[in-house]
Amino acid sequence: MEFNAIYVIVAREFKKFIRERSRLISTIARPLLWLFIVGTGMSRLVSPDTGVPYIQFIFPGILGMTILFSSIFSSISIIWDKEFGFMKEILVAPVSRFSIVIGKALSGTVVSTIQAVIILALFPFIGFKLGILQIIWVILISAALSFCLSAFGIVLATFYESYESFSVIMNFIIMPMFFLSGAMYPIKLLPDILNLISKINPLTYGIDAMKHVLFQFKTGTMSPDFLFIIDIAVIIGTSVLFVIVAGKLFERKK
Amino acid sequence: MAIITVENLVKKFDNLTAVNNISFEVEEGTIFGFLGPNGAGKTTTINILCTLLSPTSGRTFIAGHDCMKEPAEVRKSIGIVFQDTTLDKDLTAYENLIFHAYLYNVPKNERQERVYDVLRFVDLFDRKNDLVKKFSGGMKRRLEVARGLIHRPSVLFLDEPTLGLDPQSRANLWEFIKELPEKHHVTIFMTTHYMEEAEVCDRIAIIDNGKIIAMGSPAELKMTVGGDIVYIRTTDNVKTQEEIKRLFGFDVSEKGEELYMTCLMGDTCIPEMIRTIGEGVLSVRLQRPTLNDVFLKLTGKAIREEEASEGDNVKEHVRAYRRRQ
Numbered sequence: 001m002e003f004n005a006i007y008v009i010v011a012r013e014f015k016k017f018i019r020e021r022s023r024l025i026s027t028i029a030r031p032l033l034w035l036f037i038v039g040t041g042m043s044r045l046v047s048p049d050t051g052v053p054y055i056q057f058i059f060p061g062i063l064g065m066t067i068l069f070s071s072i073f074s075s076i077s078i079i080w081d082k083e084f085g086f087m088k089e090i091l092v093a094p095v096s097r098f099s100i101v102i103g104k105a106l107s108g109t110v111v112s113t114i115q116a117v118i119i120l121a122l123f124p125f126i127g128f129k130l131g132i133l134q135i136i137w138v139i140l141i142s143a144a145l146s147f148c149l150s151a152f153g154i155v156l157a158t159f160y161e162s163y164e165s166f167s168v169i170m171n172f173i174i175m176p177m178f179f180l181s182g183a184m185y186p187i188k189l190l191p192d193i194l195n196l197i198s199k200i201n202p203l204t205y206g207i208d209a210m211k212h213v214l215f216q217f218k219t220g221t222m223s224p225d226f227l228f229i230i231d232i233a234v235i236i237g238t239s240v241l242f243v244i245v246a247g248k249l250f251e252r253k254k
Numbered sequence: 255m256a257i258i259t260v261e262n263l264v265k266k267f268d269n270l271t272a273v274n275n276i277s278f279e280v281e282e283g284t285i286f287g288f289l290g291p292n293g294a295g296k297t298t299t300i301n302i303l304c305t306l307l308s309p310t311s312g313r314t315f316i317a318g319h320d321c322m323k324e325p326a327e328v329r330k331s332i333g334i335v336f337q338d339t340t341l342d343k344d345l346t347a348y349e350n351l352i353f354h355a356y357l358y359n360v361p362k363n364e365r366q367e368r369v370y371d372v373l374r375f376v377d378l379f380d381r382k383n384d385l386v387k388k389f390s391g392g393m394k395r396r397l398e399v400a401r402g403l404i405h406r407p408s409v410l411f412l413d414e415p416t417l418g419l420d421p422q423s424r425a426n427l428w429e430f431i432k433e434l435p436e437k438h439h440v441t442i443f444m445t446t447h448y449m450e451e452a453e454v455c456d457r458i459a460i461i462d463n464g465k466i467i468a469m470g471s472p473a474e475l476k477m478t479v480g481g482d483i484v485y486i487r488t489t490d491n492v493k494t495q496e497e498i499k500r501l502f503g504f505d506v507s508e509k510g511e512e513l514y515m516t517c518l519m520g521d522t523c524i525p526e527m528i529r530t531i532g533e534g535v536l537s538v539r540l541q542r543p544t545l546n547d548v549f550l551k552l553t554g555k556a557i558r559e560e561e562a563s564e565g566d567n568v569k570e571h572v573r574a575y576r577r578r579q
């Protein structure tokens with residue numbers, strides 16, 4: 001493991017993240033809009049059968065959304081680095097491709113987890129009463145999910161050479177991942193085919209794990225869909241898979 | 255001792271042969287230049303040498319390591335200034351360099367000092383905390399050269415280091431590149447399509463359409479054109495023309511008010527000629543053959559000097575910036 005290289009890749013991302021206020025503001029604003037506008041609006045329509053108001057039901061989903069967007073954005077910056085040449089500086093360095101992938105995935109993990117924590121801090125405003133243990137669990141799950149989705153983002157980024165492809169990724173990958181993750185409605189209500197797609201979406205498991213931690217009830221429409229242990233296993237398993245695949249794809253030379 | 259060895263290197267992109275069976279060696283501590291027009295295969299060769307591309311066939315070694323089989327060893331021993339800038343414009347000069355120091359595993363207690371050293375060397379120490387996007391083209395180039403030196407490579411690749419710079423900055427950059435082999439104990443492998451820039455090289459390979467068509471020191475290459483051209487203007491050109499033909503056996507032609515002829519050693523030829531012709535000489539000038547003449551002779555065409563203009567760069571920037579918003 002090349003710790004210096006991994007460290008500096010993460011440090012660079014972190015520095016740029018802090019410097020780029022507009023990026024922070026827009027990634028924080030999006031979940032806030034969904035939470036308070038969509039959440040409040042839909043609360044009027046959805047009458048919960050198991051005790052939680054809709055705005056609370058979507059809270060894990062909103063955390064998941066924050067992580068999804070910021071992780072993928074962070075990893076997609078690889079395309080940006082390719083277009084502006086900085087990637088070559090990294091690729092000619094005596095650093096294994098595996099370390100580069102780990103460094104990039106951890107970069108996404110750091111910035112996404114920070115943003116998830118900012119959103120999490122809003123819990124008192126939507127009527128949650130959380131204990132310290134619950135908060136720690138949510139942060140841990142956020143970090144694991146961030147790593148997983150960042151690694152997934154790196155795999156995506158290896159397929160694209162220019163930033164033009166960004167809207168394709170946005171419309172055909174990120175948005176469907178969000179809508180088919182149990183964030184806004186329980187996946188058990190979805191028709192078979194969509195339910196199946198939701199089940200191969202790692203985000204679903206991250207959000208499901210947060211539902212386990214945030215909600216007391218284990219039955220009913222709004223309850224979690226999988227066992228907590230399964231959620232965690234899927235997140236870790238897919239993380240490893242994505243890192244390996246991304247490493248292999250990075251190794252590829254023309 | 256040869257520090258770079260290239261044997262029968264071939265690189266094909268689909269059906270285009272970018273590098274067509276080239277072989278050469280570069281001696282340690284020298285400046286070696288690849289001179290050739292756009293699309294000649296210069297960058298492709300560099301990309302193979304620095305392990306970013308795999309060759310279709312052939313072998314390449316740097317400091318005794320096979321570029322294909324031991325890429326990690328090769329990467330440790332090279333520094334590169336790519337044709338297009340590879341700095342992170344959203345970081346400061348110092349941050350770009352310290353990033354490099356970490357990436358190349360420079361020992362902790364030396365990192366800062368080495369970064370400061372190279373910054374002083376390229377005269378950018380006072381600007382170290384400025385964002386790179388505020389730098390001029392020449393400053394960016396210098397910063398990139400500085401970055402390439404931090405990890406003390408044994409070979410430094412410079413792919414068109416002066417591209418897009420004004421003549422003043424170009425001259426400055428060359429002054430500074432010339433000193434590198436001695437001051438930093440590196441071998442330089444550079445490419446250019448500016449003839450006059452290739453003059454700083456100890457050895458040059460002229461490359462066209464993926465093939466090396468000539469190789470040697472600048473002086474050797476120029477000898478192949480057949481020597482210097484002497485221009486002479488006298489009070490009686492007709493008489494002088496006859497005289498020179500008779501006494502020296504040169505083939506003299508007239509162009510405007512001047513007579514001109516090719517002779518192998520112009521500088522020793524001229525005094526002799528003046529002694530013989532005596533009074534009537536009004537002016538004499540000597541034109542040394544340029545590498546452009548060499549290229550012209552070998553390929554029948556001049557090297558084009560199309561450049562990616564700074565303007566294009568800026569446009570690209572603005573476009574990309576908008577997209578990001």
Ligand SMILES: Nc1ncnc2c1ncn2[C@@H]1O[C@H](COP(=O)(O)OP(=O)(O)OP(=O)(O)O)[C@@H](O)[C@H]1O
Nearest residue numbers: 267272290291292293294295296297298299337447
């Ligand atoms: N990735 C690639 N895919 C396909 N063709 C390529 C690729 N890279 C280079 N080429 C082709 O290979 C040839 C040599 O390109 P190369 O970049 O090596 O030229 P060069 O000598 O560096 O030219 P310049 O002076 O313009 O930088 C060109 O015809 C180019 O179009």
Ligand SMILES: [Mg+2]
Nearest residue numbers: 296297298337
């Ligand atoms: Mg080139």
